[in-house]
Amino acid sequence: MSPPELVLASASATRARLLDAAGLKPTIEPAQLDEAAFKAAFKADGRNAGDCALALAEAKAKRVAARMPGALVLGADQLLVCDGQWFDKPADRDAARTQLLALRGKRHVLPTAAALVKNGAAIWHALEQPALTMRPFSDAFLDDYLATAGDAALASVGAYRLEGSGIQLMAEVAGDHFAILGLPLLPLLEFLRDSGVLKA
Amino acid sequence: MSPPELVLASASATRARLLDAAGLKPTIEPAQLDEAAFKAAFKADGRNAGDCALALAEAKAKRVAARMPGALVLGADQLLVCDGQWFDKPADRDAARTQLLALRGKRHVLPTAAALVKNGAAIWHALEQPALTMRPFSDAFLDDYLATAGDAALASVGAYRLEGSGIQLMAEVAGDHFAILGLPLLPLLEFLRDSGVLKA
Numbered sequence: 568m569s570p571p572e573l574v575l576a577s578a579s580a581t582r583a584r585l586l587d588a589a590g591l592k593p594t595i596e597p598a599q600l601d602e603a604a605f606k607a608a609f610k611a612d613g614r615n616a617g618d619c620a621l622a623l624a625e626a627k628a629k630r631v632a633a634r635m636p637g638a639l640v641l642g643a644d645q646l647l648v649c650d651g652q653w654f655d656k657p658a659d660r661d662a663a664r665t666q667l668l669a670l671r672g673k674r675h676v677l678p679t680a681a682a683l684v685k686n687g688a689a690i691w692h693a694l695e696q697p698a699l700t701m702r703p704f705s706d707a708f709l710d711d712y713l714a715t716a717g718d719a720a721l722a723s724v725g726a727y728r729l730e731g732s733g734i735q736l737m738a739e740v741a742g743d744h745f746a747i748l749g750l751p752l753l754p755l756l757e758f759l760r761d762s763g764v765l766k767a
Numbered sequence: 768m769s770p771p772e773l774v775l776a777s778a779s780a781t782r783a784r785l786l787d788a789a790g791l792k793p794t795i796e797p798a799q800l801d802e803a804a805f806k807a808a809f810k811a812d813g814r815n816a817g818d819c820a821l822a823l824a825e826a827k828a829k830r831v832a833a834r835m836p837g838a839l840v841l842g843a844d845q846l847l848v849c850d851g852q853w854f855d856k857p858a859d860r861d862a863a864r865t866q867l868l869a870l871r872g873k874r875h876v877l878p879t880a881a882a883l884v885k886n887g888a889a890i891w892h893a894l895e896q897p898a899l900t901m902r903p904f905s906d907a908f909l910d911d912y913l914a915t916a917g918d919a920a921l922a923s924v925g926a927y928r929l930e931g932s933g934i935q936l937m938a939e940v941a942g943d944h945f946a947i948l949g950l951p952l953l954p955l956l957e958f959l960r961d962s963g964v965l966k967a
Contacts, residue, residue, distance in 0.1 A: 590915065590932040702957075708966045715790065732790040734945075735956055735965070744944035745934070756935055765935070766908045 572764060574640045576631035580722075582643055582750050589752060591765075596635065598627035598642065606646075606653065616653060617694050620644045620680035625692065628684035639764065642682045645749050647724045649675035656724050660713055663726040667712075667736070670725070672703040674739075677725070679746040681755055693754040697742020699725075704736060712736065723749075772964060774840045776831035780922075782843055782950050789952060791965075796835065798827035798842065806846075806853065816853060817894050820844045820880035825892065828884035839964065842882045845949050847924045849875035856924050860913055863926040867912075867936070870925070872903040874939075877925070879946040881955055893954040897942020899925075904936060912936065923949075 575583060578597035586593050602623060609619040621644075628642030647654040649670055657663040675698070682692040704712075712732060713720060719728045727733030729740070729747060745752035759765040775783060778797035786793050802823060809819040821844075828842030847854040849870055857863040875898070882892040904912075912932060913920060919928045927933030929940070929947055945952035959965040 588931050589934050705967055711966060731788050734789050734952060737953065738957075740943065740953065743940065752934060753937065753940065757938075766911060767905055 572639065573759075574631060574635060574638045576627045576640050576642045579643070579749055581748050585745060585748060585750050585752055589756060591759075593641065594638075596631045596640075598630040600627055600630060602644075603655070606655075610653060616646045616648045616676075617678040617680070617696060620646050620678040621682065621692055621694050624680040625682040625684065625689050628682050629687065629689070632684040632687060636686060638685070640684045641755070642684065643680065643750055645677055645679045645724055647675055647677055649673055654724060657721055657726050659721065663720045664709065664713055666726045667701075667709060670701045671709075672701060674698055674700040675725070677742075677747060679749060679751055681751050683755075683758070691758045693751040693758075695743055695746035695751045695754075697740075697747045699737055699741070699747070700739040701736050702738035708735075772839065773959075774831060774835060774838045776827045776840050776842045779843070779949055781948050785945060785948060785950050785952055789956060791959075793841065794838075796831045796840075798830040800827055800830060802844075803855070806855075810853060816846045816848045816876075817878040817880070817896060820846050820878040821882065821892055821894050824880040825882035825884065825889050828882050829887065829889070832884040832887060836886060838885070840884045841955070842884065843880065843950055845877055845879045845924055847875055847877055849873055854924060857921055857926050859921065863920045864909065864913055866926045867901075867909060870901045871909075872901060874898055874900040875925070877942075877947060879949060879951055881951050883955075883958070891958045893951040893958075895943055895946035895951045895954075897940075897947045899937055899941070899947070900939040901936050902938035908935075 573591055573593045574596050575593040576596055576598040583595055605623055606619055623644035624642040628640045632640040657666050677697050680694045683690050716732055719731055720726045727736050760767045773791055773793045774796050775793035776796055776798040783795055805823055823844035824842040828840045832840040854866055857866050877897050880894045883890050916932055919931055920926045927936050960967045
């Protein structure tokens, strides 16, 4: 049996949806990786968040590629950095509230990386760094937001979903929309065309 | 009976969806307006596309506001300009093909306007001008694109839907994503907060 054309080494429903909408039909094979340990090691070494996102994207792709010889495997990662602090996906609604209060009224950056691996070799990567500024929303607004956003507030590293009511948290949004959602889609499509996976 | 809080004077399903996702529930009351004549008059006067989009957005809102006293009415309009030429929504698939061939390999701008009218008075407006560059796609790609995009290719002024396979037409996308979809959402939300329609 021939390997699937494109394998997505991510459990992110948003990334799968973005690829699907663009006309790709990736096979989903989430990578199991201790991301917290990975990030802590990078942080301890004083390395920047962009490098960490790239390394994580590649590590996830390599993990899955190891069990799928011949497959083109896409790994991806997104971090959130504000005032030098790295943020993680909030574990529950209280954590989401704490995180949104820390980001309130400030600009944060979303280092967003993707990497392609085939037969153990990293053959492509991309990194984008969109920046968003949260407005100084009121505590009452935050209460309403968390009540209506529900679990969607927990599904992203920023505790917001820009395609939903999360847009109401923002004062400014700068950078590629697809990268903000978790995937540098335009450079990925360009590479897939250049390498013959997609029609040019 | 009190008037509805926000009325959308547009038949655009995308604009309704954007407002809905942001947490607003507009009443939909499309304006009937001879847009072609409106645009031709602006063009003949040598006025720019941004002014025309703003005037159209306001005219649509005024048309609907006239029959809904007390309502806050949102009008919107989007034009497409490439090499000084103004484009319209393609009427059929042949027109979509002709238009995409005219845009291929070039940068185009989407003057995107919104206006709010209440009791006959224009109380707010916004204009954004995102720019997109189409890549030099092949004729074979275009055939496939038109076959799979179907009527979605006819629903927008650019004959593409960026949230779908239309992204494969693009080399570069610059500007606010919501404006590209047809509505300057962030400035609208800011005004609605400032005027007490939305919680700040």
